[in-house]
Amino acid sequence: MFDLIEIKPGTFRANLLNEDDIKSYSLKTNTNWCVVSSKISTRFVCRKIFKCHHSSFHKKTPEENKKGKSKNSNCQAKIEILIKLSTKDTKKKDVYVKDGLPAVISIQNDHNHTVVSGEALSYLRPTRDVNIQFEEYFNSGLGISESIKIHEEKIELKHGINSTELANAHMNPKYRTVRYWYDEWKKLNLGPHSGIGVNKVHL
Known part of the structure; x- marks a missing residue:
């Protein structure tokens, strides 16, 4: 668990040292975040800007998308994280660094879409x-x-038959995702279907 202090609306100080807590935030808020900027400098540990996965970043417009529903709602929600260096100098200049809170987190959390509907939850990454x-x-x-069947049964036993967790792709992935995982698992454990590398079966 990490410490988080709000110093002004939308701006927090925290004891973050890596990106693991971003994943935790994503899980707790039912949102996905895409890295749009990542910088390393001698002046700080790292600086990253994340945008909601429903932003227009690296996506076609809904009009251009001919394959089905578009994730692009031009959502402006974003998170910026700056982790400052913890040195004698920075501790003197910044009391929060001295107190073990080197991360500055700026959150713009105004999603232009619901984050709790079945459709919204189905877009999340497992x-x-x-x-x-x-x-x-x-x-x-x-x-x-x-x-898929046994996994959904486990979710139902834990959260209930009509729980939103069943629609949440964070914990209940879509069929095409499971199929991709299964294909990758077969390549790793059984080898390719044909050609070089096919596992021979000895009768």
């Missing part, structure tokens, strides 16, 4: 822990559909 869980299903001999 966590690495969920990915690992499905790899365990595959290792135990389960296929795609079987893995």
Whole structure:
């Protein structure tokens, strides 16, 4: 757990040292964030700017998207994180660095879309822990559909049959995601279907 102090509306100081807490923030707020800027300098540890995954960053406009629903709602929500160096000089100039809060976090959290509807939750990226869980299903001999079924049953047992967690792709990935994971797992564990590298079966 990390310490977070609001020094003015939308601006916080925290004891962040890496990006793990951004992932935690994403999980707790049902949002995804894309890195749009990342800088390293001798004047600070790092500086990153994150935009909501419904921003226009690296996306076609809804009119240009011919494949289906567009994630681009031109959302302006963003997070900027600056982690200052912890030195004698910075501790003298910045009392928060001295108190072990070297990170300056600026949050513009005005999403132009809901973050709790079933559709919004379905756009979220699955966590690495969920990915690992499905790899365990595959290792135990389960296929795609079987893995999805047992995973949803676990969610229902823990959160209820009609819980929003079932629609939340953070913890309940879509079929195409599970299929991709399964294909990658097969390549790693069973080898390609044909050509060089095919595993031979000895009868």
